[in-house]
Amino acid sequence: xxxxxxxxxxxxxLMRLASAPERAFSTAELAEEFGLSRHHLTKIMATLAQAGxxxxxxxxxxxxxxxxxxxxxxxxxxxxxxETGQPLVECFHSTGGSCSLTGGCRxxxxxxxxxxxxxxELDRSTLADVALPPPQGAASKGMxxx
Numbered sequence: 001x002x003x004x005x006x007x008x009x010x011x012x013x014l015m016r017l018a019s020a021p022e023r024a025f026s027t028a029e030l031a032e033e034f035g036l037s038r039h040h041l042t043k044i045m046a047t048l049a050q051a052g053x054x055x056x057x058x059x060x061x062x063x064x065x066x067x068x069x070x071x072x073x074x075x076x077x078x079x080x081x082x083e084t085g086q087p088l089v090e091c092f093h094s095t096g097g098s099c100s101l102t103g104g105c106r107x108x109x110x111x112x113x114x115x116x117x118x119x120x121e122l123d124r125s126t127l128a129d130v131a132l133p134p135p136q137g138a139a140s141k142g143m144x145x146x
Contacts (some may be wrong), residue, residue, distance in 0.1 A: 012118030018131035076123035
């Protein structure tokens with residue numbers, strides 16, 4: 001399985017938010033930390049906010065925070081959310097895609113089973129299980145409160 005960069009970046013951002021759930025992180029801060037496009041990350045955070053995974057505030061002191069405890073956010077649910085519209089293979093498109101093997105393919109059911117197993121494994125873990133440790137020197141920069 002290969003996840004899109006949208007999902008990869010979203011998981012990274014959530015892992016950071018889970019590392020310090022009491023504070024808000026700006027998109028600029030997260031983009032700089034991970035070397036990501038701020039514009040791309042903004043779209044990801046909007047998707048996560050719309051789904052109720054994060055809450056966001058604008059302005060000074062604003063940013064994104066987890067909307068619920070990290071141990072209540074399943075990794076499988078996050079991947080499903082962020083991979084919406086990104087089928088594993090062409091024939092998994094809701095329209096059937098343009099696969100010329102449709103009807104005689106014996107691979108599709110095996111790929112679907114593999115995808116389901118992949119997601120089932122992620123369903124066994126929560127965001128709390130993969131939260132990042134605070135960045136080096138975070139406490140001295142005032143990023144972590146005691």
